Amino acid sequence: MTRRVYMHVGSPKSGTTYLQRVLRHNRDGLAEQGVLVAGRTHVELVHAGFVVREDARLERLPERAHRAWDRVVEQVHDFPGDTAIISYELLAGARRRQARAALARFDGLETHVVVTTRDLGRAVSSAWQERLKFALDVPLGQWQPPGESLGPRAEWGWRTMDPASVADRWGADLPVEQVHVVTAPRGGPPRELWDRFAAACDLLDIDIDLAIPPANESLGAKAAEVLRKVNEQELGPIRGAREQSRWLRDTLAHGVLAGLDDEPMGITEAQLAEAEARARAAVARIREAGWQVHGDLDDVTATRRDGRLPEEVPAEELLDVAVRTIARLLLELREASLGAAPADDTSAAERLRGSVVVDVRGRRARAVLDDLTARLGAAEKELQDGRRLHERVAALTDLVNELLVPTAQQDGERLRQALRTYRSESL
Incomplete structure (x- = not known):
């Protein structure tokens, strides 16, 4: 205890x-x-x-x-x-x-x-x-x-x-x-x-x-300033702690920028x-x-590192980090769309392996797979129901044809057999 x-x-x-x-x-x-x-x-x-x-x-x-x-x-x-x-x-x-x-x-x-x-x-x-x-x-x-x-x-x-x-x-x-x-x-x-x-x-x-x-x-000084400038943009639905932690922190900051500077x-x-x-x-x-x-x-005891403030970094240095960020995100998007890292892109996969981005993508992929599996099951059930309905309609059509044959031409035993078939297979 x-x-x-x-x-x-x-x-x-x-x-x-x-x-x-x-x-x-x-x-x-x-x-x-x-x-x-x-x-x-x-x-x-x-x-x-x-x-x-x-x-x-x-x-x-x-x-x-x-x-x-x-x-x-x-x-x-x-x-x-x-x-x-x-x-x-x-x-x-x-x-x-x-x-x-x-x-x-x-x-x-x-x-x-x-x-x-x-x-x-x-x-x-x-x-x-x-x-x-x-x-x-x-x-x-x-x-x-x-x-x-x-x-x-x-x-x-x-x-x-x-x-x-x-x-x-x-x-x-x-x-x-x-x-x-x-x-x-x-x-x-x-x-x-x-x-x-x-x-x-x-x-x-x-x-x-x-x-x-x-x-x-x-984050290094350059990467931090790139993230701050991203934050100055209109980010639409990326509001609130949950959205910001998923996209700004896990995906952009930890998954990409932390490895660039x-x-x-x-x-x-x-x-x-x-x-x-x-x-x-x-x-x-x-x-x-x-x-x-x-x-x-x-x-x-408080000390400070020798270094620039992030806002002091020149624009051309920020541009370099921003371009590399876009390249990393592009590779990540490609891998996510394929569902796995391609064999000829091992180096990119290694750079990103273990990052939160991969974990986020994995969770998202599992959620999508679960959703698609549920939809497929529902579609299969709907298809089976449709087939049963078509079979009942066909059986009913046969029965109606029998009933509409002129009385003189009807075979009583054949009519009774049609009714039995309809009841057993369609009702």
Whole structure:
């Protein structure tokens, strides 16, 4: 029976994607060693986060989504092993009341909160990128991360990026030894981040396979500016989070642009100054609170990369990325229309393999196939019904012909046989 639960509640853009991919990749092996990775799918965790944060978007989702948090809680309580881990970064935005209500579902268990964090200066451009993927068209140099006042919907702002703010809200009622702050190392191998996270979740003695393929979701300065200019266009039905996540984020940003450009981008002096002040305040609060730190708090100190702002990239450089984007999308469209990558186009398929675009196309293809299968079944039934109708009409025609033959010419036995045939075959 579960004794301990670790709530990894963020912050976003602090290595959470890597950590979650390691957890999912090792789900079965961890379960055999007494560790549950809760949430059967990423979508289930997204919906669970909506429930915890009382997100208004939940109203537009089916009833099953409203029970997502209940299902995650049930998985934890029903697990026969010792430990459960719930990892979803946008839980970071929850209000104190919402966090308290979520943790109350684990009364009787030893509950820990884990907050991952990183260089807050570099977090600024990362947060701006995430907003780009949901149709933001404000240039980076003119953008500021939203403050605390926007509440749980400020998913890419200081409310979620400031580790002290997150730990304050989620760890308010917990002993300090059960609140963990994990810092992402600035540079170095991903293994170091995993080791720090594993120490926080008491997983250091657990066998883990870290051989997972890299996931490239970051945009370079040129690619980011191309996406921003796309967002300035009239995109018709691509509105709302679901449409934007499917087409702008998964298809265009992750599926194409992330592989075309890796130029680092800078931030403005004003953005750096704000990030430095936030970092100093966060480090001071973490030390004052006495929460458990895994890593080095200097990793939170705000710095900025040497690089241009995306809006400073010349038009001719943007044109190059835009043309290559069109070429990639054209190849993807061709493959989708054929249903599979052709043998003579292996290189293009390899470049796109594993991207979310392929997954989206696969889901779309399966949906189309299911629809066509259902239509074919209905058409076959309709055809069979038509054949039976034609047979009945033919039989009725034969009967009418018999009845209309002059009485003198009728053969009584033949007439009776026609009636029997009609009744047995057509009625």
